[in-house]
Amino acid sequence: MLKHNTLVASRGAKTSGYLGNAGVRILSCLHRVSRIFQKISENALKLNVVSRTVDARMNESERMPELPEVETVRRGLAPAMEGQVIERADVNRPDLRWPFPERMAERLCGQTVLRLRRRSKYVLADLSSGETLLIHLGMSGRMLVSGDTSFQEFALGKIGQFVHDHPPAEKHDHVVFHMENGARITFNDPRRFGAMDLLDTATADQNKLLAVLGPEPLGNDFHDSHLIKAFENKNSPVKSALLDQRIVSGLGNIYVCEALFRAGISPKRKAGKISKPRVASLVPIIRDVLSEAIEAGGSSLKDFKQADGELGYFQHSFDVYGREGEPCRTPECGDTIERIVQSGRSSFYCKQCQT
Numbered sequence: 018m019l020k021h022n023t024l025v026a027s028r029g030a031k032t033s034g035y036l037g038n039a040g041v042r043i044l045s046c047l048h049r050v051s052r053i054f055q056k057i058s059e060n061a062l063k064l065n066v067v068s069r070t071v072d073a074r075m076n077e078s079e080r081m082p083e084l085p086e087v088e089t090v091r092r093g094l095a096p097a098m099e100g101q102v103i104e105r106a107d108v109n110r111p112d113l114r115w116p117f118p119e120r121m122a123e124r125l126c127g128q129t130v131l132r133l134r135r136r137s138k139y140v141l142a143d144l145s146s147g148e149t150l151l152i153h154l155g156m157s158g159r160m161l162v163s164g165d166t167s168f169q170e171f172a173l174g175k176i177g178q179f180v181h182d183h184p185p186a187e188k189h190d191h192v193v194f195h196m197e198n199g200a201r202i203t204f205n206d207p208r209r210f211g212a213m214d215l216l217d218t219a220t221a222d223q224n225k226l227l228a229v230l231g232p233e234p235l236g237n238d239f240h241d242s243h244l245i246k247a248f249e250n251k252n253s254p255v256k257s258a259l260l261d262q263r264i265v266s267g268l269g270n271i272y273v274c275e276a277l278f279r280a281g282i283s284p285k286r287k288a289g290k291i292s293k294p295r296v297a298s299l300v301p302i303i304r305d306v307l308s309e310a311i312e313a314g315g316s317s318l319k320d321f322k323q324a325d326g327e328l329g330y331f332q333h334s335f336d337v338y339g340r341e342g343e344p345c346r347t348p349e350c351g352d353t354i355e356r357i358v359q360s361g362r363s364s365f366y367c368k369q370c371q372t
């Protein structure tokens with residue numbers, strides 16, 4: 018079974034005595050939220066990273082954070098950032114995928130994060146200045162939340178608080194937010210496909226990255242008639258149609274494979290040739306698949322009481338994704354999961370169950 022390659026790092030029990038209560042061991046821990054598909058990096062190894070290996074056949078482009086992973090990052094960041102003042106921002110290079118906005122550090126400094134929200138795979142921090150910080154994790158971007166003792170006190174009992182003494186700076190720490198409450202949020206991105214920008218909050222939705230996005234799959238605008246209309250006369254395979262961010266935003270390779278399996282629809286079937294009831298059935302299935310993954314991510318955030326301080330991995334099992342050659346999970350199917358390549362990306366499916 019494929020297991021997400023995730024980072025779990027322990028920095029030892031340096032602060033384990035903080036509570037003075039042996040029953041509650043809140044340990045100093047390092048949590049790298051976000052990149053569930055992450056290579057073990059040299060730096061990570063130094064931090065005793067436990068990694069779960071990803072199927073080596075999958076290429077890098079397939080291991081990108083999708084909506085549930087980004088939502089998990091947002092939830093993990095919210096307690097450390099929402100309602101808090103950015104005391105200082107270190108911007109350690111001029112760009113990531115694109116140049117950072119002018120005077121980014123200056124424009125962030127002293128601002129309160131009013132709200133941390135998500136649109137598709139973007140985390141959006143609305144600031145008291147009237148600007149919104151847009152964060153995209155790209156392919157290898159990771160967020161690290163660390164804090165000091167006073168922050169721990171603030172943090173205890175709240176979801177998403179991963180408290181760890183501030184770690185030594187790493188090579189790819191490109192942006193670091195120092196919050197007034199003592200929290201530090203580090204954006205580390207070895208491949209630099211991530212992005213940050215500052216938008217006017219009032220017109221943020223009209224930004225070129227956001228304006229093109231279709232409805233949120235968990236929102237009210239994603240419904241039967243929307244999907245039926247979007248699929249009408251479409252000659253492309255349903256797999257490609259569901260990956261089209263204009264039709265539904267935030268879905269990626271993994272969750273599309275999973276949704277199609279549950280719907281019993283072959284990834285090869287042309288979108289326009291699927292009956293309306295079957296297209297309609299995809300709506301609740303997509304919602305379920307994503308909600309379950311978000312829940313798994315949320316559990317990983319909540320679980321900060323593990324004895325040795327290792328935590329934070331987001332482990333989620335899939336029915337088809339990454340299971341090439343393994344038995345189909347439909348009772349009495351007896352077939353095995355196949356992998357085909359569509360538009361350069363792997364599709365996993367059961368040819369018996371999905372037609």
Ligand SMILES: [Zn+2]
Nearest residue numbers: 345350367370
């Ligand atoms: Zn099957």
